[in-house]
Amino acid sequence: MQQAGVWNVGIAGCGIGRTHIAQGYARHPDKFRVVALCDVDAGRLAAVADEFGIAHRTAAFDELLRIDDVDIVDICTPPHLHVAQILAALSADKEVVCEKPIAGSLAEIDRVMAAEREMPRRVLPVFQYRFGNGMQKAKRIIDSGIAGKPYLATVETAWKRTPEYYATPWRGRWRTELGGVLLTHAIHAHDLMTCLLGPPASVFARIATRVNPIDTEDCAVASLVMRSGALVSLAATLGSQREITRLRLCFEHVTFESGGTPYAPGDDPWAVIPASTEAETPIADVLAGYRPIATRFEGLLGAYHAALVTGSPLPITLADARLATELATALYHSAATGAAVTLPIGPDHPSYAGWRRIPG
Numbered sequence: 001m002q003q004a005g006v007w008n009v010g011i012a013g014c015g016i017g018r019t020h021i022a023q024g025y026a027r028h029p030d031k032f033r034v035v036a037l038c039d040v041d042a043g044r045l046a047a048v049a050d051e052f053g054i055a056h057r058t059a060a061f062d063e064l065l066r067i068d069d070v071d072i073v074d075i076c077t078p079p080h081l082h083v084a085q086i087l088a089a090l091s092a093d094k095e096v097v098c099e100k101p102i103a104g105s106l107a108e109i110d111r112v113m114a115a116e117r118e119m120p121r122r123v124l125p126v127f128q129y130r131f132g133n134g135m136q137k138a139k140r141i142i143d144s145g146i147a148g149k150p151y152l153a154t155v156e157t158a159w160k161r162t163p164e165y166y167a168t169p170w171r172g173r174w175r176t177e178l179g180g181v182l183l184t185h186a187i188h189a190h191d192l193m194t195c196l197l198g199p200p201a202s203v204f205a206r207i208a209t210r211v212n213p214i215d216t217e218d219c220a221v222a223s224l225v226m227r228s229g230a231l232v233s234l235a236a237t238l239g240s241q242r243e244i245t246r247l248r249l250c251f252e253h254v255t256f257e258s259g260g261t262p263y264a265p266g267d268d269p270w271a272v273i274p275a276s277t278e279a280e281t282p283i284a285d286v287l288a289g290y291r292p293i294a295t296r297f298e299g300l301l302g303a304y305h306a307a308l309v310t311g312s313p314l315p316i317t318l319a320d321a322r323l324a325t326e327l328a329t330a331l332y333h334s335a336a337t338g339a340a341v342t343l344p345i346g347p348d349h350p351s352y353a354g355w356r357r358i359p360g
């Protein structure tokens with residue numbers, strides 16, 4: 001196992017896994033080398049392995065774990081496989097990177113967190129949208145305390161998904177995708193929101209399946225009260241002809257507006273609008289020393305390498321993924337019961353072990 005220098009990576013799943021290479025690992029040749037690839041689809045495996053010159057190819061996840069050279073296992077398989085694959089990779093003494101959603105319930109993610117505590121290796125959940133300069137500057141201003149009282153935020157995830165997207169059998173089914181637009185798509189923007197505003201205290205949600213003939217939801221709205229007292233409105237759909245992801249956060253001394261880029265909402269430019277001329281100077285002071293970061297997968301993996309080498313906390317932790325899972329649990333429970341849900345959600349909550357599970 002490398003402490004400094006180049007860490008060897010084995011990737012399972014060649015869909016977004018290919019993007020992890022192209023937009024992430026390949027941009028850090030001094031930090032990572034993808035040495036092995038795993039996919040049950042032989043054609044896809046060969047195409048991606050050939051494209052990046054990866055010699056070790058396998059259809060069996062267990063074989064990936066048996067490769068001594070592999071320091072990091074990056075899990076990019078369909079959602080229902082993540083928990084078992086993370087636990088197996090930790091047991092095989094591998095560092096783990098895993099795509100969202102990590103788990104389909106709080107009970108499952110608590111099992112993963114317990115396993116991580118017992119093992120020497122750690123799990124990096126993938127929330128690459130946090131690595132954007134607009135998002136990072138807003139966080140810096142908020143964390144410095146100068147934004148003041150958070151009033152209200154709106155979060156929109158308006159994407160477009162067609163029947164071709166759902167031709168992939170695991171998509172659109174509770175058993176395999178584990179959720180719909182709330183869990184698979186809007187999870188990113190919701191993570192940005194909680195990263196900036198902290199955890200929710202109460203949620204009320206409605207969900208519907210209106211865009212595609214699928215089992216999981218593809219439209220959702222929700223009304224949240226955060227622990228800070230701030231109000232938040234979430235809206236998510238997969239039926240928008242123009243795709244946008246947008247956050248708007250109104251604080252006492254400043255309002256933030258993200259750009260609308262659907263798959264990079266954390267990127268610059270964000271509008272930072274001071275409430276008064278007096279608020280301008282402290283904001284300028286806080287941003288004076290700001291050094292732009294690499295964005296999305298490149299930024300996430302660069303920060304990951306630094307944490308691996310130094311043993312410092314990972315840039316995204318299972319606690320972050322747990323908060324996303326807890327919000328999803330609350331939203332689904334509220335939508336199913338028609339009642340508001342109070343957080344935190346403990347093991348005695350009826351949805352702790354999972355939200356609605358419909359076969360298919």
Ligand SMILES: NC(=O)c1ccc[n+]([C@@H]2O[C@H](COP(=O)([O-])OP(=O)(O)OC[C@H]3O[C@@H](n4cnc5c(N)ncnc54)[C@H](O)[C@@H]3O)[C@@H](O)[C@H]2O)c1
Pocket residue numbers: 012013014015016017038039040041044059060061076077078079081099100101126128168184
């Ligand atoms: N962070 C992001 O922006 C982002 C974007 C897209 C997808 N994702 C997530 O990544 C995961 C994969 O999504 P995708 O769009 O790449 O799906 P995909 O279906 O395009 O790719 C998944 C791949 O995994 C392979 N696979 C299935 N079972 C396997 C197994 N047991 N062992 C090895 N390979 C196996 C499939 O053959 C397929 O090639 C999902 O959890 C999804 O939510 C994240």
